Amino acid sequence: MSALDLSLRDQAAAIAAGEVDAAELLEATLARIEERNPAINAVVETFSERSREMLANAPRGPLYGVPVVIKDEWPLPWRAQRFGAAELLEPAAPGESGPYLAMRDAGAVVVGVGNMHELGAGSTGNVSVYGAARNPWDTERCPGGSSSGPAAAVAARLVPGAVGADGLGSVRFPAAYCGLTGLKPTFARSAMAGHHMEAATTLIVSGPLCADAADCRLLGSALFGKELKVGDAAGLRIGVVHDTVSEDVAPEVGEACEAAIEALRGETAGEVREIELADLEAANLAAILTINGESLSGVTPQRLNELHPEISPINRGFIKYRMLLPAAAMVQAERLRTLMRRRLAALFEDIDVIAWPTIPAVAPPLESPMVELPSGTHTADQANVRGAALANLTGIPAISVPVGLGSGELPIALQLQAAWGRDELLLDAAEALERANGRRWVEALPPLAQAEPTEA
Amino acid sequence: MEATDRAEDFVPAGFASFGIEADEIELAIANAAHQMFWPGILALISLDLGELEPERNPDLSRAPEPA
Numbered sequence: 001m002s003a004l005d006l007s008l009r010d011q012a013a014a015i016a017a018g019e020v021d022a023a024e025l026l027e028a029t030l031a032r033i034e035e036r037n038p039a040i041n042a043v044v045e046t047f048s049e050r051s052r053e054m055l056a057n058a059p060r061g062p063l064y065g066v067p068v069v070i071k072d073e074w075p076l077p078w079r080a081q082r083f084g085a086a087e088l089l090e091p092a093a094p095g096e097s098g099p100y101l102a103m104r105d106a107g108a109v110v111v112g113v114g115n116m117h118e119l120g121a122g123s124t125g126n127v128s129v130y131g132a133a134r135n136p137w138d139t140e141r142c143p144g145g146s147s148s149g150p151a152a153a154v155a156a157r158l159v160p161g162a163v164g165a166d167g168l169g170s171v172r173f174p175a176a177y178c179g180l181t182g183l184k185p186t187f188a189r190s191a192m193a194g195h196h197m198e199a200a201t202t203l204i205v206s207g208p209l210c211a212d213a214a215d216c217r218l219l220g221s222a223l224f225g226k227e228l229k230v231g232d233a234a235g236l237r238i239g240v241v242h243d244t245v246s247e248d249v250a251p252e253v254g255e256a257c258e259a260a261i262e263a264l265r266g267e268t269a270g271e272v273r274e275i276e277l278a279d280l281e282a283a284n285l286a287a288i289l290t291i292n293g294e295s296l297s298g299v300t301p302q303r304l305n306e307l308h309p310e311i312s313p314i315n316r317g318f319i320k321y322r323m324l325l326p327a328a329a330m331v332q333a334e335r336l337r338t339l340m341r342r343r344l345a346a347l348f349e350d351i352d353v354i355a356w357p358t359i360p361a362v363a364p365p366l367e368s369p370m371v372e373l374p375s376g377t378h379t380a381d382q383a384n385v386r387g388a389a390l391a392n393l394t395g396i397p398a399i400s401v402p403v404g405l406g407s408g409e410l411p412i413a414l415q416l417q418a419a420w421g422r423d424e425l426l427l428d429a430a431e432a433l434e435r436a437n438g439r440r441w442v443e444a445l446p447p448l449a450q451a452e453p454t455e456a
Numbered sequence: 457m458e459a460t461d462r463a464e465d466f467v468p469a470g471f472a473s474f475g476i477e478a479d480e481i482e483l484a485i486a487n488a489a490h491q492m493f494w495p496g497i498l499a500l501i502s503l504d505l506g507e508l509e510p511e512r513n514p515d516l517s518r519a520p521e522p523a
Contacts, residue, residue, distance in 0.1 A: 186517050187516040187517050188516065188517040189517060202516055279503070281496070282496070282499065282500050282503055285493070285496040285497065285499075285500055286500065288493075289497075289500075301474040301475045301476045302475075304476050305475075305476065305477045313481040313482060313485060314485050316481075316482050316485070317478070317481065317482035317483070317484065317485025317486045317488075317489065318485055318486070318489050320471065320476050320478055320482060320486055321467065321485070321486040321489045321490060323470070323471075323474055323476060324466070324467065324470040324471075324486075324490070325493075325497070326497065326501070328501050329497045329500055329501055332500050332501050332503060332505070333500065334510050335505045335508055335510045336500070336503065336505065337510070337511075337514070338508060338509075338510045338511045338514070338520065339505060339508055341511070341514070341519070341520040342520050342523060344519075345519045345520055348519075382492070394516070395514075395516030395517060395518075419519060420516075420517060420518050420519050421517070421518070
């Protein structure tokens with residue numbers, strides 16, 4: 001097997017053991033990006049000299065020599081973020097962002113910038129100033145968003161790990177669509193410095209996208225600035241809800257997730273408990289209102305009248321509509337956030353994780369990102385946010401784990417959510433689920449990654 | 457007075473109030489967003505949260521303080 005196809009942790013271990021030369025791996029990675037990226041448009045910029053300099057100066061940290069991609073949501077010292085758009089509403093400049101520093105200090109090498117859904121405002125990844133990113137499982141399908149490029153890059157094995165951001169599911173959706181594991185950390189636990197909304201946001205976090213939970217643990221440890229220790233998910237108490245989020249899903253998704261929950265229960269010798277979680281739909285809207293309100297910080301009507309003409313019409317219209325969101329709804333959203341946090345705190349006295357599908361249907365077509373659910377046809381954005389926003393609104397961590405392949409051989413994923421600060425438990429539970437499935441779904445490769453490997 | 461979700465009234469009037477310019481496409485998108493969100497916004501505003509006091513500057517990295 002080429003070193004390029006090793007897991008993140010195995011690349012790191014092979015370099016540390018002297019079995020793989022980091023400089024050769026870097027060159028092979030750049031060659032692979034050149035070779036495979038045109039089909040998926042996951043990486044929107046490489047900077048080989050900067051990457052070589054980074055490697056030359058890299059400390060012998062836990063990720064020494066491992067190539068990674070960072071989403072176009074943070075600045076690098078040599079490049080301002082573009083947020084997938086022709087322009088940001090906020091000022092942006094090159095700089096040493098938190099995720100960049102986390103990768104640099106761990107010894108990793110940033111080899112490229114990952115594509116993303118324009119302005120972070122979509123769960124599909126089909127709208128971007130760079131052009132749509134494409135799903136390596138089917139390049140006519142959405143890779144998920146907004147961290148579309150990081151996910152597609154890892155799924156196509158351009159790199160073994162990438163840094164995304166999650167404000168309303170933006171790590172978990174692309175992880176699910178691309179068959180990866182993606183962690184949305186507890187709020188404020190992972191590196192966020194340098195994000196253009198750092199001061200305003202109460203929802204967005206950085207998070208790792210990798211093939212499996214062990215790789216997410218290693219990359220996540222760098223982002224957290226502390227080791228995410230391996231624990232034990234034995235006796236896991238799994239909460240399930242009977243609500244739209246778990247029931248208005250494509251039958252193949254429901255069946256795969258139910259089987260995964262049962263497999264997780266069996267593997268951990270745990271138990272499944274039915275729980276009640278009222279007002280989920282209102283909580284989703286509260287999260288949407290909150291992130292849209294926070295993104296208006298410093299935005300004036302005059303600024304809106306000067307939007308760059310290359311921002312997509314859908315975002316130009318929606319950005320302007322944000323100004324009309326009523327203050328009364330914002331206040332109520334804040335009150336509902338308190339209520340949902342208290343309800344979750346009470347629930348997590350009796351359960352360890354809440355489980356439901358990450359996405360209600362497999363990746364939709366790029367040209368028409370609609371999904372068919374028992375309740376009818378919905379835009380993917382409308383349907384996807386149902387299962388994601390609660391974690392962002394309340395601050396709890398969540399993880400998406402691949403649990404099957406559905407129609408068109410496209411990935412299906414289960415989401416697990418835990419109490420504040422229990423990110424490690426989610427990784428433990430995800431690893432238990434991988435074991436229960438014989439690692440079948442985390443080792444499944446999309447067609448693009450099964451091509452003749454580039455030598456390293 | 458009965459609530460209305462008539463985007464064709466609300467959105468242009470709102471934009472005009474703020475002096476926000478919008479072309480036909482932007483207006484159509486904003487109208488669609490309004491029709492999508494407004495029923496939920498009305499439901500959210502109408503939600504009876506009783507005497508619930510919101511957390512003051514909540515630390516979202518932790519569980520809430522007991523009420």
